[in-house]
Amino acid sequence: MRRNSFASPRRRRSPLPMVLVILLVVLVGGAFWLSTLDTEVPTGRIEQDVTNAVGAR
Numbered sequence: 001m002r003r004n005s006f007a008s009p010r011r012r013r014s015p016l017p018m019v020l021v022i023l024l025v026v027l028v029g030g031a032f033w034l035s036t037l038d039t040e041v042p043t044g045r046i047e048q049d050v051t052n053a054v055g056a057r
Helices: 016-035
Strands: none
Touching: none
C-alpha cells in the first residue's frame, strides 16, 4: 500500500487554545468567588465633638 505523497503528515495541535480556555475559566471562577465574599463591615457608633471652635473665640 503506497502512501499519497501529497497528503500532509499529522501535526500536533497547538496547546494555546486549551491554555486560553483554562485561563478564562480561572478568571470567571475567581470573579465569582470574589463576588461572594462577605465584605460588609458592621456599623459602629462614632461620637465626635461638633462644636465650632472658630466661632467660640
